[in-house]
Amino acid sequence: MMDDMGAIFREEVRDLLESLERGLLDLKARPGDMGLINQVFRDLHTVKGSGAMFGFTELAAFIHEFETVFDRIRSGDLAAGPDILRLALAAKDEIPGLVEGLPDPEGQRAAILQGLRAIMGGEAVAEGQGAGADEAPVAVGEGPSRLWFRLTGAALAMGARPEIVLDELRGLGATQVVADLSDLPPLDRLDVEACAVGWAMEMPAGVTTAQLEEVFLFVDAEWRLEPAVQAAAPVAVSAVAAATGPATGAAAPAAPAGAAAPAARADQNGTTLRVPAERLDALMDSVGELVIVEARLTELARQSRDPALMATAEQITRLAGGLRDATMTMRMVPMRSLVGRFRRLVMDLSDKLGKPVNFSVIGEETELDKTVIEKLADPLVHILRNSIDHGMETPEERAATEKPREGLIELSAVHAGAEVLIRLSDDGRGIDAAKVRAKAVAKGLIAADAVLSDAQTFALIFEPGFSTSEQVTELSGRGVGMDVVRRTIDSLRGSIEIDSKPGRGTTVTLRLPLTLAIIEGLLIEVAGERYTLPMASVQEIVELPPEKAVAEGAAEFLDIRGRFVPFLRLRRLFDCAGEPGAAQNVVIVQSGEVRVGIVVDRIVGTNQTVIKQMSKLHADVRAVSGATILGDGSVALILDVAHLVGMGRASGEAGAQMREMAA
Amino acid sequence: MSMSKLKSEQTLTVVTLTLGRQTLAIPTRFLREILDPLPVTRVPGAGSQVPGVVNVRGSVVPLADLGQALAIPDVGQDDRRRFLVLDVEVAGEAATVAVAADAVHEVTTIDTQTIEPVPAAAIAWPPEFLSGLYRGTEGFVLLPDLGQIFSNLANRPQAVPL
Numbered sequence: 001m002m003d004d005m006g007a008i009f010r011e012e013v014r015d016l017l018e019s020l021e022r023g024l025l026d027l028k029a030r031p032g033d034m035g036l037i038n039q040v041f042r043d044l045h046t047v048k049g050s051g052a053m054f055g056f057t058e059l060a061a062f063i064h065e066f067e068t069v070f071d072r073i074r075s076g077d078l079a080a081g082p083d084i085l086r087l088a089l090a091a092k093d094e095i096p097g098l099v100e101g102l103p104d105p106e107g108q109r110a111a112i113l114q115g116l117r118a119i120m121g122g123e124a125v126a127e128g129q130g131a132g133a134d135e136a137p138v139a140v141g142e143g144p145s146r147l148w149f150r151l152t153g154a155a156l157a158m159g160a161r162p163e164i165v166l167d168e169l170r171g172l173g174a175t176q177v178v179a180d181l182s183d184l185p186p187l188d189r190l191d192v193e194a195c196a197v198g199w200a201m202e203m204p205a206g207v208t209t210a211q212l213e214e215v216f217l218f219v220d221a222e223w224r225l226e227p228a229v230q231a232a233a234p235v236a237v238s239a240v241a242a243a244t245g246p247a248t249g250a251a252a253p254a255a256p257a258g259a260a261a262p263a264a265r266a267d268q269n270g271t272t273l274r275v276p277a278e279r280l281d282a283l284m285d286s287v288g289e290l291v292i293v294e295a296r297l298t299e300l301a302r303q304s305r306d307p308a309l310m311a312t313a314e315q316i317t318r319l320a321g322g323l324r325d326a327t328m329t330m331r332m333v334p335m336r337s338l339v340g341r342f343r344r345l346v347m348d349l350s351d352k353l354g355k356p357v358n359f360s361v362i363g364e365e366t367e368l369d370k371t372v373i374e375k376l377a378d379p380l381v382h383i384l385r386n387s388i389d390h391g392m393e394t395p396e397e398r399a400a401t402e403k404p405r406e407g408l409i410e411l412s413a414v415h416a417g418a419e420v421l422i423r424l425s426d427d428g429r430g431i432d433a434a435k436v437r438a439k440a441v442a443k444g445l446i447a448a449d450a451v452l453s454d455a456q457t458f459a460l461i462f463e464p465g466f467s468t469s470e471q472v473t474e475l476s477g478r479g480v481g482m483d484v485v486r487r488t489i490d491s492l493r494g495s496i497e498i499d500s501k502p503g504r505g506t507t508v509t510l511r512l513p514l515t516l517a518i519i520e521g522l523l524i525e526v527a528g529e530r531y532t533l534p535m536a537s538v539q540e541i542v543e544l545p546p547e548k549a550v551a552e553g554a555a556e557f558l559d560i561r562g563r564f565v566p567f568l569r570l571r572r573l574f575d576c577a578g579e580p581g582a583a584q585n586v587v588i589v590q591s592g593e594v595r596v597g598i599v600v601d602r603i604v605g606t607n608q609t610v611i612k613q614m615s616k617l618h619a620d621v622r623a624v625s626g627a628t629i630l631g632d633g634s635v636a637l638i639l640d641v642a643h644l645v646g647m648g649r650a651s652g653e654a655g656a657q658m659r660e661m662a663a
Numbered sequence: 664m665s666m667s668k669l670k671s672e673q674t675l676t677v678v679t680l681t682l683g684r685q686t687l688a689i690p691t692r693f694l695r696e697i698l699d700p701l702p703v704t705r706v707p708g709a710g711s712q713v714p715g716v717v718n719v720r721g722s723v724v725p726l727a728d729l730g731q732a733l734a735i736p737d738v739g740q741d742d743r744r745r746f747l748v749l750d751v752e753v754a755g756e757a758a759t760v761a762v763a764a765d766a767v768h769e770v771t772t773i774d775t776q777t778i779e780p781v782p783a784a785a786i787a788w789p790p791e792f793l794s795g796l797y798r799g800t801e802g803f804v805l806l807p808d809l810g811q812i813f814s815n816l817a818n819r820p821q822a823v824p825l
Contacts (some may be wrong), residue, residue, distance in 0.1 A: 130749040328792040529705060560679065574707035616753050616817040617713045617760065618706055627704070627716055635704040635718050 009054045013099055016043050017092060018340045024088050025343045031080045043371050047095065049159025059098040062109060064157070066091045071192070087115045089344070094612065123491050147174065149223035149637075150183075157193045160219045167197065167216045173204040203568070230575040246256035247504055257263055277370065286311075287327045288610040289322075292629050292633060294320040295607060299631030324518055326606065332367035335413045335422075338377055339364055340499050346409065347390045356395060356406040357388060366413035370418050372492055372512055376422070379485040383508050384409070386482065391428030391506050401503065404429065420514060425507035431500040433457045439466065458498035462486035493625050495642050511591075511642070521609030521628065522588040524600040524637065526585060527576035530636045532609050532628055533598070537589045544599055546585040558586060558597050566648045567597030573623070573647075575612060589641045596648030599638075607631075611638065623647075664725040664757045669794055669806070670775045677771060679804060680764035681746065682730040683738045686804045687764075688773070688797075693809060694747040695759065697767055711815055717761050719748055726761045733788055733805065740765060751809050762801055778806065791815075 020043040027036045044067040052060040066088065072078040091112045097104065102108075147169070151160055161327070166177060180198035189206075190196070203212075209225060218221055252625050294316050302311035350357040368376070387409055395405040407429045413420060421456045433454050440460045452460075460466060462482050489496045494512035513519075513534075521532035548556065551572060557564040567586055586597040609628040618624065625640035669675060676689035678697075703715040703726055712730055712731045716723050726746070730737055743766035778795040782789065792815070794806040 122764065292721065525733065598807065614706075614716075614723070615725040615758055615760070616756065617725040617727065617758075617815060618709055618716070621706055621709050623708060624706060629718050629723065633718055634702050635716050635723050637706060637716075 002085060002239040003547075004056060007058075008098060008274070009050055011049055012050060014094065015040045017095055018337070019043050020024060020047070020092055021089070021344055022340050024085055024092065025347055027080050028085050028347065030490065034074075037074050037080060041067065041074055049157070050101075051159075053158070056099060060587040062091075062098055062113070065113050065116055069120060069599065083120055084420075086249060087112055087119070089624075091116070096147050101471070136627075139317060145203050145207065145225050145227050146200065147203045147223065147225050147585065148180065149182070149202045149216070149221050151221045154193065155220035156195050162195060162199070164198070165215060165219060165221070169201065171366065172211060172215070174201040174206075177201040177273070177406050181441060219561050224309065225233060253476075280327075280370070283327055284331065287324050288518060291324055291608045291610050295629075295631035296633065297631075313324050321608070328369070328518065331370050334364060335361075335366045335368065335373070336361075336364040339411070341377070342380065342411065345381060345384060349385065350392075350407075353388065353392075353620035354394065355388060355392045357392060357409055358406050358413070359409050362410065362412035363414050366415060366420060368512065368515040369514065370414075372420075372514075374464040375488055375492055375512075376512070379488045379510070380411075380422070382482060382485050384411075386507065387424060387426045387428065389432070391426045393429050397429075415514070420512045422512065423507055424510075425505060429507040430502040430504055430506055431458055431461070431498070432502060433500075436460055436660065455497065455499070458500060461498065462496065468649050471563075475516045485506075488595045493640075521527060521607050521611050521638065522587065523604035523607050523630070524570075524585075524598075525604055526570045526574065526600050527578055527580075529574070529576070530604060530630065530634070531570070532607070532638045533587060533589060533607060534609075534638070537591060539588040539595060541591050542586050542588065544586050549580070549582075552652060555581065560588065560595075562599075565595050565597050567599055568644060568648050571599070572603070589645060591642040591645040594649050596645045596646060598648075669778055672775055673752070674772050675775050676725065677773060677806070678747070678793055679799070680769040681766045681772060682733070682743075682764060683735040685730075685735045686768075686799055686801065687733075688771075688799075688804045688806050689728065689747065689749070689762075689809070690806075691770055693751055694751050696759075698746045699747060700744050700746055700763070701761075717746065719759065719761060724748065724759050724761050726763060727813070729762050729807055729812065731814070732816070733807060735788075738763045738765075739745065739780075743767075749809065751813055753813040757813075758813070760813060 020040060023036050023040040023043060027033065027040065030036060044063055046061045046631070048063040048067060051057075051063065069078065069084060069088070073080050075082070077190075078084070088371055090100070090108075094104070094109050094112065100110075109369075116178075117135075149165070151162055151165075155161075170177070180242055181196075183198065184196045185191075200317065210341075212223065212225060213280070218257075265587055280481055282614065292314075298313045298317055301309045304310075342361075344357060346357055346359040388407075392407045393407075398405055410425050412423045412425075415421075435450070436454050436457050437446070437460075440463070441448050441450075443463075443466065445460055445463050445466065446452065462485060466482065486496055487514070492512055494510055498506065499509070499510045500506040514536075522531050522533035522535050522538050523530055525531075542558070542560065546556070551569055554566055556569075558567050559565075565588060565620050570582055584601060585603055587603070588595055588597050590596075607630070611626045612628060613626055614621065614624060622643045623640055624637045625637040625643075627635050628638055630636050676691045678691050678694055679688050681687070685748055688786070701717040701719070703717055705715045706713070706725075711713070711728060713725050713727045715726050717722075717726050729735075745764050745767045746761045747764055747767065748759060748761050750757065753760070754757070777797045779797065780795055781790045781793045783790070788805065791813045792808055794808045796803045796805050798804075
């Protein structure tokens with residue numbers, strides 16, 4: 001049980017730390033932003049409060065000082081200068097260690113606290129006085145009784161929330177809840193850590209002291225229960241309708257500790273559920289199996305021609321489809337979860353290298369399958385690192401080329417059909433194609449007389465052992481990394497493109513599939529063999545004009561509404577025996593901006609395609625991105641559209657290469 | 664699998680099978696199951712050593728032709744043909760691979776002392792793909808080095824631009 005709670009707390013801390021880091025980094029850009037300062041303060045406060053609640057006292061004590069600084073910033077006593085932010089980020093980095101109970105051999109934490117104290121002018125940090133609960137058990141009479149309570153001492157600081165206590169009391173039947181503001185100090189003497197408000201309420205008959213003791217078990221509070229004689233009205237009365245922290249009304253624009261946190265908590269309690277990732281994976285596996293069996297059932301039902309069976313199969317299809325969609329949606333995670341660490345990385349690197357960089361993110365809400373997101377972090381870090389280390393010029397160099405001193409790096413993520421495009425572009429010096437080429441020749445990656453387009457040249461960067469930087473820096477340039485990037489993207493069935501203009505900057509585009517599990521597929525047949533094309537990449541299907549039925553030697557094009565689209569004959573590409581039938585179809589597929597036609601014998605139909613990875617023994621077959629099991633139990637290969645389109649484009653550009661490839 | 668590793672145990676339990684006219688033995692610890700031939704889906708451009716994939720109980724498994732790797736001439740198939748599903752290591756990762764056999768004979772335990780290295784003069788078989796051989800009742804039985812064969816297949820350079 002406690003382990004469960006600990007795990008929940010760790011999860012919560014992780015989220016809060018992400019938010020905290022984002023807040024601190026944003027503060028660096030907008031130091032005076034009250035909203036940000038409040039957000040940071042709230043995050044700190046919540047970590048501290050939850051920490052104390054779960055027994056992480058060392059953590060709570062550590063954050064307390066950290067938080068005090070932000071309280072001062074909030075009240076305008078201090079400015080959120082770069083020193084404070086640096087210390088704050090360093091302090092934030094210590095929190096996971098504190099949560100895990102790791103020792104601090106180098107005295108890092110003490111040094112951070114020392115630094116924070118120094119900034120605050122060595123003032124002693126005011127602590128809320130912890131007072132023990134002061135209970136006076138009262139015998140409960142037969143009739144309704146009146147309960148009065150107040151949170152005491154450091155209860156608020158330790159994470160107690162009056163609204164939760166009130167909710168619990170309401171659960172016991174509390175009515176006519178009124179706030180007791182008699183002890184409220186004037187605004188200038190208000191201690192945000194202390195709860196100055198008390199509450200009084202009617203409790204129904206039968207509520208026992210033991211029940212109330214349970215409510216107040218984990219809260220420092222004083223309370224008393226007495227028989228209701230008459231409505232002993234407290235001084236000032238304000239209904240506690242909205243569950244806000246007690247100080248909210250008083251300390252106006254600066255939303256205090258409790259205010260935002262309860263919303264988050266309520267969200268967690270009410271509408272959001274944390275589920276371990278393995279359970280989602282297990283669910284996805286089961287759904288995958290179900291979809292395959294469902295296809296088999298549909299096939300059998302169709303053969304049986306039994307209307308009842310067919311109707312049932314149809315229902316199963318519908319349900320399985322719904323289940324599949326719901327499962328996939330559950331696995332979608334916004335890019336935002338990645339972006340936090342990138343911001344930090346950019347800041348650290350730009351500080352270290354003395355290259356000021358403005359990092360902007362577009363499409364943080366774009367969602368991807370969690371597996372994709374997890375695997376994407378490292379490649380993006382590598383690219384980002386390279387971009388700042390190699391791509392960005394120093395401010396002096398930039399000034400000399402009439403660029404703004406501050407570099408610009410933009411990360412964007414957008415959906416495009418069944419793909420997500422992630423672009424990382426900078427306005428740095430760009431990649432020197434000639435240099436890349438020279439290096440590749442020197443390393444023996446290409447022949448000295450190889451003819452390469454710019455895109456092909458840039459792609460050499462992803463070859464293992466390639467590194468263009470003349471000096472190896474601490475950060476990048478060891479020649480590892482970029483080939484890992486491509487391997488990872490390949491393993492995600494994605495592709496990577498580099499575009500670069502000398503002096504203007506570099507854009508790296510990652511194309512990734514939305515999901516790795518199940519896709520809608522178009523089943524086609526060529527010479528008796530069946531293949532699946534991802535439906536999302538299919539643009540349209542046209543008949544192959546009879547005059548094109550026989551292959552000509554040169555590059556072949558179709559006229560699709562006035563646009564020339566190159567096409568590939570799968571029969572030829574896959575070396576199929578026999579002659580095609582009279583009517584062939586062309587499936588027009590698109591990848592990126594390019595459309596290519598694929599000539600097939602027959603369109604079988606659409607199906608749910610549960611993607612199975614090809615084994616390593618088939619890793620060299622680029623035209624196939626995976627396999628799926630059809631309703632009759634046979635295996636159909638999933639064609640890699642990006643690769644086919646690449647081939648089609650090559651054939652469109654270079655003409656007669658097709659014959660060689662098919663040979 | 665090296666000779667010394669083979670000989671580290673007293674005995675070795677193998678399943679024997681025929682490919683063409685050659686008898687092979689595969690250690691049973693690799694063997695998951697033996698199946699009647701399954702419908703094979705050809706993988707275009709994959710080459711003759713791993714020509715296709717099969718559906719083994721809901722998993723898509725590559726089908727390898729050991730005869731090709733070991734240069735054993737094909738003499739045609741009949742109804743004794745079987746697929747052996749093996750759990751092996753391919754380039755450092757656990758993988759399931761199916762191999763075709765023209766006939767499967769028996770599971771037998773052999774004394775590892777009887778295993779001999781492949782004679783250097785035996786040019787009929789690629790020695791790097793064999794762990795060793797032993798004398799069976801009807802001539803030599805080859806012990807293919809599955810790890811070598813499959814890892815070599817996984818790392819082969821791209822043969823065709825497919």
